[in-house]
Amino acid sequence: MEIKKIVILFFFFSFLGISQTKVGGKVVDEYNEPIPFANVIFKNSKEGVITDENGDFYFESTESYTHVIVSFMGFEKNEFLLKPGLNKNLKIVLKEGTQLKEVVIYSGKTSKKDNPALVILRKIWERKRKNGLRMFDQYQYDKYEKVEFDMNTIDSTFMNNKIFKGMEFVFNNMDTSKITGKSFLPIFINEGLSEVYGDNVAKREKEILKATKNSGFGDGDGVNTFIKDLYAEYDIYDNYLKFFDKNFVSPLSRTGINVYNYVLSDSMYIDNKWCYNIVYYPRRKNELTFKGDFWVNDSTFAIKKINLEASKSANINWVKEIYIEQEFDVLNDSVFLLKRDYMMSDFSFSKKEESKGVYGKRTSIFRNHKFNIPKEDKFYREEVNFYDNSVFNRPDDFWNENRFERLNNNELGIYKMLDTLQTVPKFKRIYNLASILGSGYIQIGNFDYGPIFSTFGFNDVEGQRIRVGGRTYYGPNDKWRIQGYTAYGFKDDKVKYGISGRWMVNPKNRLILSLGNRRDVEQIGVSLTTSNDVLGRSFASSALFAGGVNNQLTNISLTNIGAEIEFVKNFTFQTNLSYRTLKSASNDFSLDYYEDLTQTKVKSEVKQSEINFQLEYTPNRKTVGYGVERMEVDNNYARLFLSYSQGLKGVLDSDFDYQKLQFYYRQPVLVGGFGRLFTTFETGKIFGTVPLGLMGIVPGNQSYFIIENTYNLLDYYDFVADEYASLHFEHHFNGRLFSRIPLLRKLNLREIIGVKGVYGRVSDNNIMINASGLNYIAPDDLYWEYHAGVGNIFKVLRIDFAWRGNYLDMPNARKFGVKASFGFYF
Structure with missing residues (x-):
């Protein structure tokens, strides 16, 4: 009964706890200036704490103590009497020392050779x-x-x-x-x-x-x-x-x-x-x-x-x-x-x-x-x-x-x-709202509507775009999942859709079968390393804020059948059989090509069947769940990706026979106390003759936002290549430099620098069949650019300033640009 009384008193009198001694306050000098990093310990014990940068401290013990002893180099010790229970908002004053025998005082740096602490260290x-x-x-x-x-x-x-x-x-x-x-x-x-x-x-x-x-x-x-x-x-x-x-x-x-x-x-x-x-x-x-x-x-x-x-x-x-x-x-x-x-x-x-x-x-x-x-x-x-x-x-x-x-x-x-x-309706509503904001989906029974953040978009071809979609959801570890969407563009007056299904046949080695179809408008050429993701859509396809002309979009119809298996942890093999058709979505943009090298007949639609094999290795990757879809905990791991694709001419009226080999490598590295270096290397080659729609496009970035693995000062289709090598370096100092500058120190800003380069060539045959009107330019002189940025502005904003290194005489070349991104980062 006495304990119950104590608990009741705890809630009604400033939340007093059951610990015997609680102490908190501030340590200052005779001029009322805080003393950071002073020692505060209970007398006749080894229980204590060190004050923070502002001289504040708090600690407690299950034992009963009557005094605390406060000390700091160059000051006389102060023994302070405590009252039983909670001692809050104490102000303890230390006086400067007058007689200090048998004690060596270190002011400022304590890296002197005769410092016994360093000998022990x-x-x-x-x-x-x-x-x-x-x-x-x-x-x-x-x-x-x-x-x-x-x-x-x-x-x-x-x-x-x-x-x-x-x-x-x-x-x-x-x-x-x-x-x-x-x-x-x-x-x-x-x-x-x-x-x-x-x-x-x-x-x-x-x-x-x-x-x-x-x-x-x-x-x-x-x-x-x-x-x-x-x-x-x-x-x-x-x-x-x-x-x-x-x-x-x-x-x-x-x-x-x-x-x-x-x-x-x-x-x-x-x-x-x-x-x-x-x-x-x-x-x-x-x-x-x-x-x-x-x-x-x-x-x-x-x-x-x-x-x-x-x-x-x-x-x-x-x-x-x-x-x-x-x-x-x-x-x-x-x-x-x-x-x-x-x-x-x-x-x-x-x-x-x-x-x-x-x-x-x-x-x-x-x-x-x-x-x-x-x-x-x-x-x-x-x-x-x-x-x-x-x-x-x-x-x-x-x-x-x-x-x-x-x-x-x-x-x-x-x-x-x-x-x-769990039984309180009001809590369920609050919990559901938090889940919607976190996942982007609204759960309705065993169906999730969303993602809600993709509902609206805009581009020069579709104008205003509206999208609705969803997925099956019985739990985070479902062995199968079906998801799809439909979209409508008010300017082109066309309905688009996509549907995909995945089934984990064998959970032990994650053998997954997939099938999907998509018909939509897409900005192709925003990534060097290509993907057969049926429901994937690049940010560039619906950029609400973009510079320059954004009408080089493509009508794409893609059907894909795939299987993947994880042989050992984080090592995956995948194969896909796909069929796609590509056609320009704008009268101002063309994917036309000559059907042969004699340049006698022009065709505007690409029909292509392809078989693809992929190997992916992601050492030290951490994931959540064990179902057909898993959530990655973070991206702080290396990724190695190797892909081989074979064009199947004649299969389903396919137009081209080619071989495509691609390799991608990304490695984050902690550089001691100087932050983190991100290195990304991509290379690839197309063997055979292909039109613009199947070429390698050096990814530009016409938006005002930072997009990973794109080039800040290139427009879409500035450079094309059927063989290429790209290397990006970006280093995040995490405030290491700014923390040394007094006027900037309190802002907690973070420094970023980077350099990007790409080399590529185009074969004579691919130039010969080009009828699109687009002048093929390959970065055979190694295009490069560099950037410097400031992150953690108001804790959520990053701004990068980018400069073009060469190809300055290209028409409409952007020599300087500013990009931004928003995000919540520790």
């Missing part, structure tokens, strides 16, 4: 590849992982909002964060149990999922897979730690002394091991760095405990906090193994302290380690499409017996709360 570098799991040829262990999402900064105004009328019971599961002191409401939880096996000699690792349990949203592990990608695996000993597609400098990095200050703060026994405590904090604002401290053993120089908190000024969007804690166990007196890994992120539209957001938390616990038990190579081969239904349907008794730690009352309440929410 260098010992860590020497031993970092000899600690933990790296000490053994093989390893295996059990892993428990808990992922949770919470709405935070919940106040009375938020709780009394009309939107929650009828759903007030959700606030019965509120709690306060031990890190930030903010109230939060759990809204999602996922648990997972797995076995992990690794081989350091063969550099292989495999994780076998044994059980997973969702809060009730979604099917299978789709939501969990997406969330896990946000919390990528990391090793604190690595030089750079990747979070949200950004490279943060690890405090244990060999380059850390360039961006961090280090101070030897304390030493004591932890679990019978003498350890040094080193405090670190960033030298400059706006860089991708952390603040925090770590405890390191004095003999093995292995980390015993570490915490990392991202700088609030770090150049990352929509994430207000990143906090990490790791604890290590000692095995056989010298082996330090990761025991517990906790990470929390605060997602928010604003970095202001009072702004509301969503916590994302992940807790991983590791135990039952075993070593030097080798496995055969085939054991580590990843299954193409693993799905064991029992993994997703473990009973509650199983979880009670096997989870590594008990759920607290709030976490246990999430399951019941979300199950109850």
Whole structure:
């Protein structure tokens, strides 16, 4: 009964928690200036925190403490008396030191040779590849992982909002964060149990999922897979730690002394091991760095405990906090193994302290380690499409017996709360609206209408265009799916349509059969590497904002029968048999060609049958789901694509016999702390004689927006080629340069530079049959252009400035251009 009273008081008196001691406030000097990165610890304990860039801090403990000790280099320590329970909005003043004996004070950079913290840091570098799991040829262990999402900064105004009328019971599961002191409401939880096996000699690792349990949203592990990608695996000993597609400098990095200050703060026994405590904090604002401290053993120089908190000024969007804690166990007196890994992120539209957001938390616990038990190579081969239904349907008794730690009352309440929410009509409406905005489809029974964002379009041939469509949808892991659309152009007064079906015959190796037909107006030649996607439509075909003439469109009728199979994980083979007809959609544009080299007869329609074989390899690609359609989690993986096409003259009145070979390679590379480099290489050749409709067109970009793998300053059909090679480089510095400029630092802008080039030729025979009136120009002098851009303008806008490198004398040549794009990026 007493506990119930406490809970009631918690909700009505500023959300006071059940922790014994909570402390928050600001540390300032005698002139009321904030002191960043000061140490704040409970007296006679090793529980503490470091103030942020503004001198603010908050932390709590389940123990009862009466004092905190606050210290910083060059200032006298201040011992502050606490009252029981919550101590909020404290103002702690530090006085400048007058007598400092036996202490070396470092101001500014702490990279002096006699700094004892750096001596220890260098010992860590020497031993970092000899600690933990790296000490053994093989390893295996059990892993428990808990992922949770919470709405935070919940106040009375938020709780009394009309939107929650009828759903007030959700606030019965509120709690306060031990890190930030903010109230939060759990809204999602996922648990997972797995076995992990690794081989350091063969550099292989495999994780076998044994059980997973969702809060009730979604099917299978789709939501969990997406969330896990946000919390990528990391090793604190690595030089750079990747979070949200950004490279943060690890405090244990060999380059850390360039961006961090280090101070030897304390030493004591932890679990019978003498350890040094080193405090670190960033030298400059706006860089991708952390603040925090770590405890390191004095003999093995292995980390015993570490915490990392991202700088609030770090150049990352929509994430207000990143906090990490790791604890290590000692095995056989010298082996330090990761025991517990906790990470929390605060997602928010604003970095202001009072702004509301969503916590994302992940807790991983590791135990039952075993070593030097080798496995055969085939054991580590990843299954193409693993799905064991029992993994997703473990009973509650199983979880009670096997989870590594008990759920607290709030976490246990999430399951019941979300199950109850499913029965509330108002919540269903809100959830459905969010689903529509996220997926672009409106679900009506087992049919999805959409995508709604493609409903309206415009081009010079169709004028205003309206489109309606949809797909079958029984669940995210459907083994078959039918989708289609119909469209109407008000200017050309024509109806268009497309329909496609896909059926996964064998889920184990993802053998998929497909069939489809499309009749539509299309801007062909906007991609060097071609596709037989029946429902695909380029952005250029309906560009609402474009420069120059946009009437070089083609009426296309395409029928395709295909099959694909995934031999091994992320390695796919596909074959297609297609028949297409191409005819100009405008009187101002022609696809005419001579039927033979004598140039005696002209034909305006292309009829072509083709068989195509494709190989695609996407190492390290992550996907969601196991049905006929899967969603990619991100695009941060390499892609290699090889295609061979054979024209079948005479089949279904086909006109041409040719062979087409194409290769595409895209590789993103993290360049240390200097951002990410994207490299794209394409090459291809057509063997045989073909008209304009089947030629390789160097992709131009007449829109005002940035379109990947196109040339910013080329118009459609500026260059044609039947053999070509294209190379694009684009580097994203992620604000590394601008963060060094004081006037630009606070804007968190990001720098982009790039260069693009293409070489190509046209055979004499293809020139001879050209009757379109278009003068074939091949980039045989290597056309190139370059661009520089600024991203993260208002967090959503990128602007690129492009310059043409050569072919400046071409008619209507654009020598300079400005392109833009919008998007939500971390």
